[in-house]
Amino acid sequence: xxxxxxxxxxxHYRILFEQAAVGVAISDSYDGSFVTVxxxxxxxxxxxxxxxxxxxxxxxxxxxxxxxxxxxxxRMVKGDIREYTLEKRFLHKNGSIVWxxxxxxxxxxxxxxxxxxxxxxxxxxxQKEAEEELRQSEERYRLVMEASPEPxxxxxxxxxxxxGYYAAASAHKIFAEPGTITGSIGIYTGKMAxxxxxxxxxxxxxxxxY
Numbered sequence: 001x002x003x004x005x006x007x008x009x010x011x012h013y014r015i016l017f018e019q020a021a022v023g024v025a026i027s028d029s030y031d032g033s034f035v036t037v038x039x040x041x042x043x044x045x046x047x048x049x050x051x052x053x054x055x056x057x058x059x060x061x062x063x064x065x066x067x068x069x070x071x072x073x074x075r076m077v078k079g080d081i082r083e084y085t086l087e088k089r090f091l092h093k094n095g096s097i098v099w100x101x102x103x104x105x106x107x108x109x110x111x112x113x114x115x116x117x118x119x120x121x122x123x124x125x126x127q128k129e130a131e132e133e134l135r136q137s138e139e140r141y142r143l144v145m146e147a148s149p150e151p152x153x154x155x156x157x158x159x160x161x162x163x164g165y166y167a168a169a170s171a172h173k174i175f176a177e178p179g180t181i182t183g184s185i186g187i188y189t190g191k192m193a194x195x196x197x198x199x200x201x202x203x204x205x206x207x208x209x210y
Contacts, residue, residue: 019039022040022120022121023038023100023119023121023123024119024120025038025041025057025121026119029076029077029106029117030077030114031056032056034055036052044100045091045093045098047060060090061088062089069086069088069102073117083104083105085103086101087124099127099128100122100124101122102119103119103120104118
């Protein structure tokens with residue numbers, strides 16, 4: 001019967017909703033309150049599904065990321081955009097910061113009155129932490145390079161072919177501006193090493209004063 005088909009369809013939807021590998025939440029598009037969330041969404045932010053019923057998405061958003069989310073939501077409610085994706089920080093129940101990538105879509109059809117929207121949440125905390133660790137490592141390396149008392153040049157890839165290099169401040173008297181390309185890395189320090197690199201670049205070593 002039609003009733004049984006509806007029940008079966010609802011059961012399939014519920015299984016899909018609960019077992020999704022990403023977080024899924026349905027929220028009121030006007031006050032931001034949660035209607036329901038799946039297990040994964042609750043795990044990412046650390047609250048129980050029951051606790052979410054007393055929260056809004058603003059309550060679990062980092063203060064610095066609220067406006068960007070609200071502005072996009074307002075545009076979607078007005079019909080200016082059909083959906084949006086952004087990366088933002090969430091406030092975990094234990095006080096930690098969770099980075100998430102969310103895609104928000106309306107649950108109303110074009111021309112209908114806005115009511116609820118669905119948000120798909122992916123936890124990208126590990127990715128963001130790796131990016132920050134790399135940034136800090138590069139900054140530490142740059143500081144070490146700049147503090148070197150000797151001319152230091154790091155070449156990237158085929159220097160002779162592309163001319164890509166990074167020159168520390170102590171080497172700027174030889175190279176006017178640093179540049180970089182991808183590829184294997186070679187490090188050159190002091191007069192002898194710089195001489196070898198200058199030869200690869202086709203620069204007359206005898207005319208250079210170190």
